Amino acid sequence: MQGISGDTLRGHLESLVLSVLERGPAHGLEVLRRLEEAGCGSLKLKEGTLYPALYRMEESGLLKAEWEDSPERKRGPRRRIYRLTPKGKRQLAAGRVKWQEFVEVIGGILGAAT
Amino acid sequence: MNETLSAETNLALMKQVERAVRPIPAIRKRKLQMREELLAHLTAIYQEELPRHPNETAALSATFNRFGSLAEISAELAGGVSWHQRLAYREEEVSRLFDRCVVLRSEDSLFCYTANVVKILVMVGALTLLLYGALLWLLKQTYDPLLLPLTLQLVVHSAVSLLCFFWAIRGIDQVWFRPAGGFRWAATAAVTMVWLFVFTALSFASWYIVSGSHEACVARTPDFILANMFFSMTGVFLTAWCFHNARRNSQPHEVWTKLELEE
Numbered sequence: 001m002q003g004i005s006g007d008t009l010r011g012h013l014e015s016l017v018l019s020v021l022e023r024g025p026a027h028g029l030e031v032l033r034r035l036e037e038a039g040c041g042s043l044k045l046k047e048g049t050l051y052p053a054l055y056r057m058e059e060s061g062l063l064k065a066e067w068e069d070s071p072e073r074k075r076g077p078r079r080r081i082y083r084l085t086p087k088g089k090r091q092l093a094a095g096r097v098k099w100q101e102f103v104e105v106i107g108g109i110l111g112a113a114t
Numbered sequence: 115m116n117e118t119l120s121a122e123t124n125l126a127l128m129k130q131v132e133r134a135v136r137p138i139p140a141i142r143k144r145k146l147q148m149r150e151e152l153l154a155h156l157t158a159i160y161q162e163e164l165p166r167h168p169n170e171t172a173a174l175s176a177t178f179n180r181f182g183s184l185a186e187i188s189a190e191l192a193g194g195v196s197w198h199q200r201l202a203y204r205e206e207e208v209s210r211l212f213d214r215c216v217v218l219r220s221e222d223s224l225f226c227y228t229a230n231v232v233k234i235l236v237m238v239g240a241l242t243l244l245l246y247g248a249l250l251w252l253l254k255q256t257y258d259p260l261l262l263p264l265t266l267q268l269v270v271h272s273a274v275s276l277l278c279f280f281w282a283i284r285g286i287d288q289v290w291f292r293p294a295g296g297f298r299w300a301a302t303a304a305v306t307m308v309w310l311f312v313f314t315a316l317s318f319a320s321w322y323i324v325s326g327s328h329e330a331c332v333a334r335t336p337d338f339i340l341a342n343m344f345f346s347m348t349g350v351f352l353t354a355w356c357f358h359n360a361r362r363n364s365q366p367h368e369v370w371t372k373l374e375l376e377e
Contacts, residue, residue: 029158046182052190059196077154
């Protein structure tokens with residue numbers, strides 16, 4: 001399967017991040033790992049582009065972030081742990097409904113064409 | 115610095131982060147947070163890439179490739195800055211501009227520090243004269259030349275008082291807010307005593323200038339003297355504390371802003 005990257009991915013990135021954070025709080029790198037794992041290696045995301053999305057979602061109250069406080073990371077730069085807020089959970093549920101509708105409509109059209 | 119990385123690698127990673135973050139119109143605190151988080155991520159990628167490549171340069175190159183286009187990241191980060199953060203950023207820019215004009219660092223030599231204080235006094239003095247002139251003009255009043263000696267005395271007294279105030283701040287900052295060995299309390303007490311004496315003398319001098327008689331000065335009550343001592347030294351400590359906090363807050367930020375980014 002050809003990798004999914006760039007603009008194709010960008011439109012859905014926020015819903016994807018919300019979805020992987022539903023499994024539990026995670027830092028940016030862990031979010032990417034979960035996305036890769038869930039996408040079976042087909043998602044080709046430039047890693048730095050995750051952060052603008054995380055910050056936007058934090059700003060709009062979908063996520064809450066805290067600095068990691070683990071003793072083994074005392075010496076290096078700290079990471080932030082993101083978790084879903086109740087608003088984020090509602091957004092995820094709404095995103096799933098929307099995606100289902102999208103798939104049904106587009107799938108119907110594309111299916112009919114083939 | 116991350117101790118598992120070489121200084122050169124850490125610097126290269128920091129520069130890469132700074133290229134993305136520097137153009138963003140966000141406040142210092144927010145940018146610092148972005149920098150630290152992005153650096154943590156880049157460091158983690160680099161540590162993953164290092165065993166897969168023959169040398170550090172190749173690992174760095176792979177790290178930067180995985181991280182993505184800096185222009186794109188920077189533009190997206192800037193796009194996510196809310197209007198109130200942009201407003202706070204502009205406000206911060208103005209205060210930075212002021213900081214550049216008026217630099218008071220207690221670690222500077224006494225001469226340099228005094229020269230900077232004089233610069234501030236001249237600026238404040240010029241502004242006061244302008245305001246006073248505007249007030250006279252608005253009230254259609256003329257300046258009474260008979261008041262000239264009194265005005266001059268008050269101007270000189272204010273300048274000396276302010277100079278002493280700033281010297282006292284420098285003294286307190288050096289003995290109390292900087293690591294000063296085992297005599298911190300004793301040194302602070304000594305400096306405080308000296309400046310309490312100076313400020314009391316200055317308050318008597320101001321009273322003498324205004325009233326014009328020794329008797330009026332001597333008649334000042336102990337309450338007045340104590341209040342003056344209390345408020346002058348409280349002002350000195352509070353201002354020194356503000357300077358100390360501003361310096362502490364700007365230190366982590368300066369590590370990044372002083373990075374030289376080659377095009």
